[in-house]
Amino acid sequence: AQRVTQPEKLLSVFKGAPVELKCNYSYSGSPELFWYVQYSRQRLQLLLRHISRESIKGFTADLNKGETSFHLKKPFAQEEDSAMYYCALRGVSNTGKLIFGQGTTLQVKP
Amino acid sequence: DVKVTQSSRYLVKRTGEKVFLECVQDMDHENMFWYRQDPGLGLRLIYFSYDVKMKEKGDIPEGYSVSREKKERFSLILESASTNQTSMYLCASSVSGGAGDTQYFGPGTRLTVL
Numbered sequence: 001a002q003r004v005t006q007p008e009k010l011l012s013v014f015k016g017a018p019v020e021l022k023c024n025y026s027y028s029g030s031p032e033l034f035w036y037v038q039y040s041r042q043r044l045q046l047l048l049r050h051i052s053r054e055s056i057k058g059f060t061a062d063l064n065k066g067e068t069s070f071h072l073k074k075p076f077a078q079e080e081d082s083a084m085y086y087c088a089l090r091g092v093s094n095t096g097k098l099i100f101g102q103g104t105t106l107q108v109k110p
Numbered sequence: 111d112v113k114v115t116q117s118s119r120y121l122v123k124r125t126g127e128k129v130f131l132e133c134v135q136d137m138d139h140e141n142m143f144w145y146r147q148d149p150g151l152g153l154r155l156i157y158f159s160y161d162v163k164m165k166e167k168g169d170i171p172e173g174y175s176v177s178r179e180k181k182e183r184f185s186l187i188l189e190s191a192s193t194n195q196t197s198m199y200l201c202a203s204s205v206s207g208g209a210g211d212t213q214y215f216g217p218g219t220r221l222t223v224l
Contacts, residue, residue: 009150036213043114044153044200044215086152096141096160096204096211097168100153 002027004089006101013077014109021072021104023061023087032090033063033070034098039083047072047085057081077108113137114216116201122222129188131219133201140206142184143213144168144176147198156199159184160206191223 003026013019025031035047048056050063050070061072070087087101117132133142141160145153145168155168157176165176173195177185184203188195198220202213 006152043217044202046212049212096206096213097143097155097158098213099155100145102150102152 002031002089002091002099004087004099004101006085006087006104008104009102010105010107012107012109015079016076019072019074019077019081019106019108021085021087021106023070023072023101025068025070025087025089027068027089027091029091033061034088034090035059035061035070035072036086036088036100037083038086044086077106079108079110082106082108114201114203114214116199116216116219118219119217120220120222122224123188123191124224125192127188127191127223129191129221129223131186131188131199131201131221133184133186133203133216134182135184135203135214136182137203137205137214138181139203139214140181141204141213142178143202143204144174144184144186145200145202146170147200147218153200156186191221193223195221196223197221 005024033050037047038044059074086103088098114135143158144156154170159165159178175187198218200218201216204211204213
């Protein structure tokens with residue numbers, strides 16, 4: 001079964017501290033993985049996707065097929081990073097259907 | 111810039127009422143989706159549509175139906191609203207095919223069923 005697990009409901013760090021939001025997935029093929037973010041009073045939006053291998057707002061995420069993980073990392077958290085973060089998986093299909101994790105709220109304290 | 115709009119930001123309905131949630135996108139996207147967003151449960155897919163008049167059930171379709179008569183519009187219908195359908199409802203759209211296609215979300219409709 002396809003599944004995405006984000007084990008932490010809430011992650012609270014101080015400004016300037018490193019951040020790692022965990023994401024584990026279950027999928028038998030080659031998945032596409034994404035991170036979506038929702039800032040307060042804003043709509044959900046794409047943060048980054050693994051195939052792009054890009055860094056967005058200082059965040060990176062590496063797909064580890066051996067550990068079936070796609071953790072989101074940032075070396076120095078900023079207060080404006082406070083938001084809800086969702087990890088999502090897309091299997092091989094043309095429907096664009098995504099499976100989302102439960103979400104992790106990141107709280108960056110001053 | 112992709113725009114996905116939802117007809118209401120807040121809605122309050124009574125148990126047993128028929129409820130319509132409307133979603134419109136302006137980027138000619140083939141795919142459209144309806145999700146529920148609940149704390150601790152994340153986003154759960156209710157229904158999606160990959161073409162006009164085409165629909166497929168998501169993970170939690172019970173108590174819901176959908177309609178897609180035009181490419182830009184995807185409606186979610188609660189035939190007889192119940193209190194356990196109180197939630198935030200998000201609509202999204204995306205292009206069809208290709209690797210890494212992005213879903214674009216609407217602002218959400220917070221539905222309260224009394």
